Amino acid sequence: MNYVQLGRSxxxxxxxxLGTMNFGPVTGEESAHRILDLAVAGGINLVDTADVYGADANKQVYGLEPxxxxxxxxxxxxxxATPSRRDEIVLATKAYGAMGPGVNDIRLSARHLVRACEASLKRLRTDHVDLYQLHHVDRLTPWEEIWEALSLLRQQGKVLYFGTSNHAAWHIMxxxxxxxxxxxxxxxxxQSIYxxxxxxxxxEVLPACRALGMGFLPYSPLHGGLLGGLLRKQDAARGRSGRAASAIQGHRAQVERYEKTCDAFGEHPAVIxxxxxxxxPEVTAPIVGARTDEHLFLAQRALEVDLDAEQLAxxxxxxxGPGPAPEAYAW
Structure with missing residues (x-):
């Protein structure tokens, strides 16, 4: 495993x-613990989660996900179960989403951020989070208030570093x-979809991260399974729902060509x-939402693949890709 600095930190x-969004609703606890063990044994030290993860959309009660x-x-x-594991990982979580029915149980107010962090620490059974991420932009709360709350959490030793997620370039700036x-x-x-x-x-987001010295953590790196051998698997359950199901409608020819290209490269589509x-160059670490041991093994294989200029082309x-702004849409 290779290690890099997270941005300018x-x-x-x-x-x-290791992305953990599937732990609970898709992957049971025993399997989740095994995947965590395998990830750490393989050298993965960044474990990403969020306070809203774990809900099953099919178990909503009056619009809430208990x-x-x-x-x-x-x-x-x-x-x-093994306290020494805490020192082996860089633990990242997020806050923004609704965690209760109250009007202040959501977004990035100082009140919600402080309470959300303390609740995450309790659930995670740790005294600090290494990377605390704003899960979405809050257009109502001023940045001055957000930074007061984040600074307080850092002064208290509850958080060490801060990141954003799903923010536009101008929000980050x-x-x-x-x-x-x-x-x-x-x-x-x-952290954003890529x-x-x-x-x-x-x-604009990647150029902004590069200019500011921020790391970039792509989630959904296989676009919900679209790039993971979707057509060859003929996985009806996976193909009927999620991001891949909607994307395949307009990209079938591309995906067919992609899977044939991966065959020519001699690698599984997920690996490529x-x-x-x-x-x-801007990518620090793709977030792999492994649902099974096999998914994790395929992800680790990608570290060994060196694509040449012709293959990348x-x-x-x-x-x-769209290319950078403004050249992508202006002269």
């Missing part, structure tokens, strides 16, 4: 991150500018999709 993280937080609890029991005015380090990473099949962040991301030809 001194924190070193593995080139793959099992939110279950994923953090699963990770917390894994950490508690606003937040970072406010942090700099207050003499703070600011954000060290952004894959061969979804390259919108190349317009992740390997392509690992060749993008072939993949870009199948799924062309």
């Amino acid at each position: 001194g924190l070193r993280v593995s080139r793959l991150a 099992e939110k937080g279950r994923t953090e609890e699963i990770i917390g029991r894994w950490l508690a 606003q937040g970072q500018h406010t942090a700099e005015r207050q003499g703070l380090l600011g954000f060290v990473s952004e 894959s061969l099949a979804q390259r919108s962040v190349e317009l 999709g992740l390997a392509w991301l690992l060749h993008q 072939t993949l870009d030809d199948i799924f062309p």
